Amino acid sequence: MRQTAGREAETPHVTHELARFASGIRYEDLPAGARFMARQCLLDWLGVTLAGSQEPLALMLRAEAAEEGGAPRATLFGGGARTSMGQAALVNGAAGHALDFDDVLGAMTGHPTAPVAPAALALAEGRGLDGRRVIAGIVAGIEVEARLGRVLGDSHYAKGWHATGTVGAFGAAAAAANMLGLDVEQTARALGIAGTQAAGLKSMFGTMCKPLHAGKAARNGLMAATLAERGFTSRDDVLDCVQGFTDTQTETFRPEALLEETDRFHILDTLFKYHPACYGTHATIEACLGLAENPAFDAGNVERVEVKVPMSALRMCNIPAPTTGLEAKFSLSYNVGLGLTKKATGALDIYFDENLDRPDVHAIRETVAVEGSDDLRPYTADVVVHLGNGVALRGPGDVGPPADDLDRQWEKLEGKFRALVAPLLGSRPAGALVEAVGSLDDAGDVGAALAPAAAEIG
Amino acid sequence: MRQTAGREAETPHVTHELARFASGIRYEDLPAGARFMARQCLLDWLGVTLAGSQEPLALMLRAEAAEEGGAPRATLFGGGARTSMGQAALVNGAAGHALDFDDVLGAMTGHPTAPVAPAALALAEGRGLDGRRVIAGIVAGIEVEARLGRVLGDSHYAKGWHATGTVGAFGAAAAAANMLGLDVEQTARALGIAGTQAAGLKSMFGTMCKPLHAGKAARNGLMAATLAERGFTSRDDVLDCVQGFTDTQTETFRPEALLEETDRFHILDTLFKYHPACYGTHATIEACLGLAENPAFDAGNVERVEVKVPMSALRMCNIPAPTTGLEAKFSLSYNVGLGLTKKATGALDIYFDENLDRPDVHAIRETVAVEGSDDLRPYTADVVVHLGNGVALRGPGDVGPPADDLDRQWEKLEGKFRALVAPLLGSRPAGALVEAVGSLDDAGDVGAALAPAAAEIG
Structure with missing residues (x-):
């Protein structure tokens, strides 16, 4: 009452x-x-x-x-x-x-x-x-x-x-x-x-x-x-x-x-959104795109990826092994694969059913461990990539702040x-x-x- | 999980x-x-x-x-x-x-x-x-x-x-x-x-x-x-x-x-249903119709009515003072008034908005106290009417058992x-x-x- x-x-x-x-x-x-x-x-x-x-x-x-x-x-x-x-x-x-x-x-x-x-x-x-x-x-x-x-x-x-x-x-x-x-x-x-x-x-x-x-x-x-x-x-x-x-x-x-x-x-x-996937994956995608630009990074030598996201993302977009394009939109690990191979371009067809089988994306997806954290703000992520040569690269992602330049956003x-x-x-x-x-x-x-x-x- | x-x-x-x-x-x-x-x-x-x-x-x-x-x-x-x-x-x-x-x-x-x-x-x-x-x-x-x-x-x-x-x-x-x-x-x-x-x-x-x-x-x-x-x-x-x-x-x-x-x-x-009201009121209606047949009953001399119903009925049909016909269908106390005045005939018009103001029904409704009980089976009720002369009449109602004679039910x-x-x-x-x-x-x-x-x- x-x-x-x-x-x-x-x-x-x-x-x-x-x-x-x-x-x-x-x-x-x-x-x-x-x-x-x-x-x-x-x-x-x-x-x-x-x-x-x-x-x-x-x-x-x-x-x-x-x-x-x-x-x-x-x-x-x-x-x-x-x-x-x-x-x-x-x-x-x-x-x-x-x-x-x-x-x-x-x-x-x-x-x-x-x-x-x-x-x-x-x-x-x-x-x-x-x-x-x-x-x-x-x-x-x-x-x-x-x-x-x-x-x-x-x-x-x-x-x-x-x-x-x-x-x-x-x-x-x-x-x-x-x-x-x-x-x-x-x-x-x-x-x-x-x-x-x-x-x-x-x-x-x-x-x-x-x-x-x-x-x-x-x-x-x-x-x-x-x-x-x-x-x-x-x-x-x-x-x-x-x-x-x-x-x-x-x-x-x-x-x-x-x-x-x-x-x-x-x-x-x-x-x-500038990627056609669940917004809960976007901070992770941005973090991965940034890591992929690091000169020390080598997409062919990824041993393990640790992804930390807000707890809320776990039940929103953590399908570990997607079998359809729709499922892939709700898969943090799949999107890590897209991001680290620079395939997260915003194009629609990366989530088409027939395009899910890319070996390089698949190889990375299988190394991803996702963890929830109570300390992270919504729409943020913390990604650590461990390479085969012992190097670990870390990248944060934050897609939470709204635009302060509306003209630029319209463009x-x-x-x-x-x-x-x-x-x-x-x-x-x-x-x-x-x-x-x-x-x-x-x-x-x-x-x-x-x-x-x-x-x-x- | x-x-x-x-x-x-x-x-x-x-x-x-x-x-x-x-x-x-x-x-x-x-x-x-x-x-x-x-x-x-x-x-x-x-x-x-x-x-x-x-x-x-x-x-x-x-x-x-x-x-x-x-x-x-x-x-x-x-x-x-x-x-x-x-x-x-x-x-x-x-x-x-x-x-x-x-x-x-x-x-x-x-x-x-x-x-x-x-x-x-x-x-x-x-x-x-x-x-x-x-x-x-x-x-x-x-x-x-x-x-x-x-x-x-x-x-x-x-x-x-x-x-x-x-x-x-x-x-x-x-x-x-x-x-x-x-x-x-x-x-x-x-x-x-x-x-x-x-x-x-x-x-x-x-x-x-x-x-x-x-x-x-x-x-x-x-x-x-x-x-x-x-x-x-x-x-x-x-x-x-x-x-x-x-x-x-x-x-x-x-x-x-x-x-x-x-x-x-x-x-x-x-x-x-043989009354056009919430089924949660039916056992109470039947009990009241039975009480109204008791030679000792006098509808003009009702001092207090105690209604006991299963707890589940309380949030289903306990609108105490209905102001529309629709609300009256979900009012145990209103239906007590209908039953004890023998107006619960199954006719639709007893729940028409314009028919809610009957003084005899209203007078009885105002004396009703409804109580929930964990001991009562669904679709049962226990009604006690206290008359002005000190007499108390008790009537049970039970509309739970399904028909065993389907031909009679079809009729x-x-x-x-x-x-x-x-x-x-x-x-x-x-x-x-x-x-x-x-x-x-x-x-x-x-x-x-x-x-x-x-x-x-x-």
């Missing part, structure tokens, strides 16, 4: 506070940095979604959507077709997370844009909402994800919940509720409807269900908001009540986290976007999409602005 | 055993009693679904489905329209649980048919499968729910999970997988895809989200099976693995329960069906539906057989 009188007085009602916050976000009041980050999140998401739209799991979901049918109101990115809002949110949501190449937010312990953007874009197309609504919706969704992640504390993710699926459902609901102009009470009910559907198991990492979680979060969150708009009832305190979401899914409930850093926009902490993201999308759509449409996302604030018709992304690929 | 070598040797792999069991069920091998119970479950479900189809929550979901659109392949019962399989499963699933008048299964701690039947019927219509496939699917689904419920133990429901939503998703997936003829490995993956979506919070009882859980379980379970058929990947051990469904959602995992009572068909334990269910459906569709169509469900084994076209239930009502 959490809601004792004393505690109520001290701590905020989380659901209501988040609903108040989400429904109060307006494009006009947002600082330029938050708007710019929303566009960066969207550009990055659109690129990985177009590339992911050709993955087998996305093709299966598109086939499923085609069998189901639906009013053609929202774009299936890279799918050459339009479908219902809900199905577009589902399929685009899964496609966006298919490559595990999408952005990351530490406070949420997950991928912030993957559940939010597909819901926001489907809703904008289906209901004719403009680009400013999309930007406000994305900010509202990601802020709710960040704040809820802090409220949940460490145990939610540690226990086995995939926050991109669970917390993401709240984010998608908050984004859609904001875009629909729902009031505080309606938004609280939207959070309730989303929260009672929130699901996703971390044990599914390495299977097609992991991206499915992002798609389901997008679809469920969107439906939660449209149902709340229709007057569908729900508890309006799903995050606070006994047998609610936090009561069942975390043991480290921290409502007081809402009172911390209230004037910051957590979207500014978003981290972007990097534009490069990643063009590298992913130009081979699929051509250079000119890729450039047009960069331009469209960059000027989304002025788009009255979001579907028309992003029309080049609606083409059928392949 | 559960899967130690020693334990693996002793206990079955739950996911695989359930998949093997579900995929092995064939109509031809089923005992007559199991087939008959499947038809009874279906008849009861169809009646409460048609009645529930007129509830506000069902109308909202139909409006949502209409906005989404969909290939017209499956019937919206009572909705006068056809829609996609997934949307039909969702909307019919929610409608079937809208009145809380549908069947109950103790082993599952939930409502077995509500998630299973809508998935099975939508799939049969969409894929052109006959009545025998539906019967086999329903048996497979309900057996998986019962066996999984036993494996989960008490803590799953006690913690706050609505088993009709969570366990129900597995049931719907098992039913659909059976009907699609998936093999053991495909069925195990279908259970995985369902398990990673399984959700539903008990705190939502008394809101529209409770019936939504049944609809979501139906839709998610159906999609899990059709995705598995397409080759979508998932863990094939979601019930056994670290950070899987049981690891995150129960603390009383009992894999050995699969080895108990393996030769029984648990569908025979299904309990049917009662036919009476309930006709009482619910004749006012909506007319006596002749109601009778035709009883006939159609009674002879479902011979239906080649399930949609045609149930056509009278496709009419638009109201």
Whole structure:
């Protein structure tokens, strides 16, 4: 029984506070940095979604959507077709997370844009909402994800919940509720409807269900908001009540986290990936790429590699002997092999099933011992390579700090976007999409602005 | 870490055993009693679904489905329209649980048919499968729910999970997988895809989200099976693995329960409701109806009522002062008032919002003290009424034992069906539906057989 009188007085009602916050976000009041980050999140998401739209799991979901049918109101990115809002949110949501190449937010312990953007874009197309609504919706969704992640504390993710699926459902609901102009009470009910559907198991990492979680979060969150708009009832305190979401899914409930850093926009902490693997492997990859540059290093003479990562990474991405490309994205030891052989270039095909058998990568992978440490900060790693000649080289990796130069980050993201999308759509449409996302604030018709992304690929 | 070598040797792999069991069920091998119970479950479900189809929550979901659109392949019962399989499963699933008048299964701690039947019927219509496939699917689904419920133990429901939503998703997936003829490995993956979506919070009882859980379980379970058929990947051990469904959602995992009572068909334990309220209130209602018949009883002179129920009922249906009809279905004290004033007749309208203000019911409700007891079996109650004249009357209630006379039960269910459906569709169509469900084994076209239930009502 959490809601004792004393505690109520001290701590905020989380659901209501988040609903108040989400429904109060307006494009006009947002600082330029938050708007710019929303566009960066969207550009990055659109690129990985177009590339992911050709993955087998996305093709299966598109086939499923085609069998189901639906009013053609929202774009299936890279799918050459339009479908219902809900199905577009589902399929685009899964496609966006298919490559595990999408952005990351530490406070949420997950991928912030993957559940939010597909819901926001489907809703904008289906209901004719403009680009400013999309930007406000994305900010509202990601802020709710960040704040809820802090409220949940460490145990939610540690226990086995995939926050991109669970917390993401709240984010998608908050984004859609904001875009629909729902009031505080309606938004609280939207959070309730989303929260009672929130699901996703971390044990599914390495299977097609992991991206499915992002798609389901997008679809469920969107439906939660449209149902709340229709007057569908729900508890309006799903995050606070006994047998609610936090009561069942975390043991480290921290409502007081809402009172911390209230004037910051957590979207500014978003981290972007430049390797298409689980972000938990990135610090290790960067450490290995650095070690591979050391003149004393010799990839053919590696005897043993010791990798130290935060404890949280062990159950996230420690598949020791991956047999598929999806599994390889969650394998620290495989990525050590990629990094030390300088094959971790950011290219997609290094995680293709048919490319896993490289003997040099395999030889190194087999020497790797991974250890968890309570002393390491998230998204850091400590790698020591022991060579056959007795030399030991040590390299730290840290991919935790967010960018302080947003213009430079946009350039990097534009490069990643063009590298992913130009081979699929051509250079000119890729450039047009960069331009469209960059000027989304002025788009009255979001579907028309992003029309080049609606083409059928392949 | 559960899967130690020693334990693996002793206990079955739950996911695989359930998949093997579900995929092995064939109509031809089923005992007559199991087939008959499947038809009874279906008849009861169809009646409460048609009645529930007129509830506000069902109308909202139909409006949502209409906005989404969909290939017209499956019937919206009572909705006068056809829609996609997934949307039909969702909307019919929610409608079937809208009145809380549908069947109950103790082993599952939930409502077995509500998630299973809508998935099975939508799939049969969409894929052109006959009545025998539906019967086999329903048996497979309900057996998986019962066996999984036993494996989960008490803590799953006690913690706050609505088993009709969570366990129900597995049931719907098992039913659909059976009907699609998936093999053991495909069925195990279908259970995985369902398990990673399984959700539903008990705190939502008394809101529209409770019936939504049944609809979501139906839709998610159906999609899990059709995705598995397409080759979508998932863990094939979601019930056994670290950070899987049981690891995150129960603390009383009992894999050995699969080895108990393996030769029984648990569908025979299904309990049917004759009052449209939470089954946790039924023993109390029956006790009060009995007390009201006592010559010494005087409804106008009730001073105090003591109700003792199993502990499990306290968080299930103990809303002390309901303000809506939905809440009244989950209020022991309100139902004491209905029972002692002989108003608990099974009629729907006693739980209509506008009928909650009866002074005699209210007067008694305010005198009720509810207490939980560890000594009482599920679905029992012990009621003591203290009258103003010093007399105390005691009445026990027990709605736990399943029927041993299935023919008599069919008669009662036919009476309930006709009482619910004749006012909506007319006596002749109601009778035709009883006939159609009674002879479902011979239906080649399930949609045609149930056509009278496709009419638009109201």
